Structure formats: structure tokens, C-alpha cells
Amino acid sequence: MFSVPVSMVKGSLTALGFTLALILGAVPLNGDVKTVQAQTQPPNSPLTVRSDIQEANSETGVVTARGNVQIFYPSRQLQGTAVQAQYFSRERRLVLTGNVYVLQQGNSMRAESMTYLIDEGRFIATPDTKQQVESIYLVTEAEETPPEPASVTSPPPLIPSDGLIPLR
Numbered sequence: 001m002f003s004v005p006v007s008m009v010k011g012s013l014t015a016l017g018f019t020l021a022l023i024l025g026a027v028p029l030n031g032d033v034k035t036v037q038a039q040t041q042p043p044n045s046p047l048t049v050r051s052d053i054q055e056a057n058s059e060t061g062v063v064t065a066r067g068n069v070q071i072f073y074p075s076r077q078l079q080g081t082a083v084q085a086q087y088f089s090r091e092r093r094l095v096l097t098g099n100v101y102v103l104q105q106g107n108s109m110r111a112e113s114m115t116y117l118i119d120e121g122r123f124i125a126t127p128d129t130k131q132q133v134e135s136i137y138l139v140t141e142a143e144e145t146p147p148e149p150a151s152v153t154s155p156p157p158l159i160p161s162d163g164l165i166p167l168r
Contacts, residue, residue: 045075
């Protein structure tokens with residue numbers, strides 16, 4: 001859903017807000033029109049957690065989910081599964097543990113535990129003992145222009161242009 005805050009309508013032209021601004025008489029008709037773009041991420045985007053059991057501690061601000069945990073964070077195109085998840089609301093940090101799998105924009109990562117720092121958009125993944133973290137990234141191949149052919153100078157002719165072969 002797209003909305004146009006009234007404070008942004010004055011002196012602004014937006015794709016959907018233009019009619020509203022015209023009705024309110026806020027669009028200057030002297031040709032001095034400014035464009036305002038909508039935010040790409042809403043300030044309060046939902047992070048959905050599904051699990052067998054969930055507990056929330058209002059004193060610490062920690063929400064713990066256990067058993068068949070599924071995470072959905074559409075504004076970051078993030079989804080994942082784990083045995084347990086803890087959301088630390090004050091630190092804006094999500095800690096997933098136990099057979100963690102995360103998928104974001106086609107890239108995936110598997111680890112025993114993973115911390116997602118929301119404000120930084122950064123993952124920190126650690127493996128189980130004697131194991132490794134696995135990441136699969138989609139790599140876009142750069143469009144290559146064919147290389148310019150190398151300029152080759154022709155060798156001198158074996159037979160001179162006059163047709164006479166010099167004697168040595």
C-alpha cells in the first residue's frame with residue numbers, strides 16, 4: 001500500500017498523490033514542482049516467527065521461539081528455519097541456533113548457529129564442531145564485450161612484388 005503523508009504533499013508531486021494534492025490546492029501552478037519518492041522500506045516492517053513454543057520476556061525484551069522455527073522478514077527478502085530463535089529487541093539482533101538455514105534474495109547459508117544484525121543487514125555464522133558453514137551465492141556474470149582482435153602486422157612477402165628473387 002502506498003500512502004502520501006500530508007506533510008509531504010505541500011509543494012510535491014507524486015504518482016498517486018498528485019490528485020490529492022490538487023484537490024487540497026497544495027500543488028503550485030507556477031511550474032515549480034518537486035518530486036518525492038516513497039520509502040523503499042516501511043519504518044515498522046514485520047518479522048514473523050512461527051514455532052512450536054514461544055516465550056517473551058518484557059523485562060529483557062527477548063523473545064524465544066523453540067521447535068520447528070520458521071522466520072519470515074519480507075522487507076529484507078529473508079526467510080529461514082532453525083531449532084531455536086531468539087530476538088533481542090533492544091539490540092535489534094536475531095540469533096538462530098540448531099541446523100540453521102537462511103535464504104535471502106536467492107542466496108543461502110547453512111550453519112549450526114547464525115546471528116543476524118538487523119541494523120547492519122549482516123550475518124555471522126558459526127559451524128558445529130569439526131564442521132563448516134555453507135554459503136551459496138548467486139553471482140551475476142558481467143556482460144562481456146568480445147575482445148578487440150589483436151592487430152597483426154603481415155610479414156614481408158617471400159617473393160618481392162616485382163617477381164624477381166634476389167640471389168645471395
